């Protein structure tokens with residue numbers, strides 16, 4: 001018997017089966033051979049929330065949650081955060097290698113060429129109420145882009161996919177900035193193609209009457225934050241992009257599904273929820289009572305815990321370092337004191353220790369964004385701008401993967417087997 005197999009004995013029938021093991025996994029479909037009789041559908045696995053199911057093979061991002069390791073295409077996140085630009089990382093995620101100078105120049109120029117959006121997108125955004133949540137606007141507008149680029153439906157050809165990916169990377173910050181300007185009632189600031197990717201984005205956000213004095217330290221801090229968010233393997237929004245993309249819909253629609261998933265407070269929306277939580281706590285003296293309420297199950301300590309990391313999130317470590325640079329420019333965010341104390345108490349508390357709950361990427365990022373001048377409800381948009389290269393790389397990988405088909409999980413039906421329709425008067 002081969003070593004790399006699993007022997008399963010079905011006690012219902014007494015039959016044994018040998019299932020191959022590859023990369024520490026068995027194929028769920030191999031279990032379908034395990035049947036009680038010819039009519040039996042075959043054995044399935046039950047795995048709500050995909051706690052222990054690999055849905056794809058991926059060469060993009062590696063995480064070791066116990067050791068707190070995160071690598072993009074083999075490069076440690078610490079090195080990328082220190083040395084790379086956001087567009088280099090976007091290229092790395094998409095192409096598998098860091099670009100040469102010539103490749104980076106082409107990549108940058110291709111993206112720069114597409115930064116403008118059709119002016120009808122502005123009319124579309126104007127239809128939103130003055131207080132619309134920017135994530136709602138973003139997901140609507142990114143989805144709406146699909147109607148402007150019907151050629152994007154042709155997802156079969158890599159060259160066409162490249163054009164759409166470049167369009168998305170180029171237009172996403174423009175739309176993201178427009179969402180901010182809308183919420184402030186400010187006129188939209190158009191892209192400036194003489195600026196770099198981050199500089200142009202910040203300029204579209206904050207320029208008033210064409211005037212904006214860039215702060216290079218804050219721009220680099222934002223760039224680092226975006227790099228830290230650029231990919232995180234099969235998280236909720238990436239899984240949404242892959243699942244929706246597996247229907248072969250255009251990438252604008254698939255990316256808007258990613259934005260929708262990210263919006264939720266258990267995912268990207270946590271950075272906004274952390275600030276609301278810090279506001280709610282209000283003062284260091286209220287922390288013990290707040291922690292007690294969390295332990296009683298009355299709410300969660302937002303920005304803590306992770307499905308994969310069971311030690312300190314490496315991104316949170318790097319963000320804490322970046323915070324020093326930012327606060328040196330902007331002055332301390334008064335809520336930092338509450339956050340630091342909250343972390344100290346939580347990390348010493350049995351409840352959090354036992355469950356291996358540590359600060360995640362969202363615990364400190366909001367404090368930095370707030371110090372930089374971004375409103376609380378905009379934080380998740382920044383996460384989305386950062387995550388887009390990851391979604392696009394994962395979408396591309398999914399389409400190239402011969403193992404993939406339309407995503408279609410199974411279920412265990414628990415409802416009533418059959419009954420007859422009753423007219424309304426008899427119900």
Ligand code: CMC
Nearest residue numbers: 266267268270300301302303304305306307355360361362
């Ligand atoms: N505060 C208090 N208790 C928690 C927390 C928390 N933040 N997170 C998990 N727990 C408890 C949970 O109640 C459960 O306890 P018990 O075993 O007694 O029922 C145990 O820890 C395991 O939790 P879980 O919900 O089974 O864990 P999960 O892997 O399904 O959830 C999570 C992961 C990130 C959704 C969760 O930790 C959470 O809700 N955190 C707060 C929201 C947050 O910060 N999200 C951002 C995640 S990082 C950025 C991103 O990738 O989106």
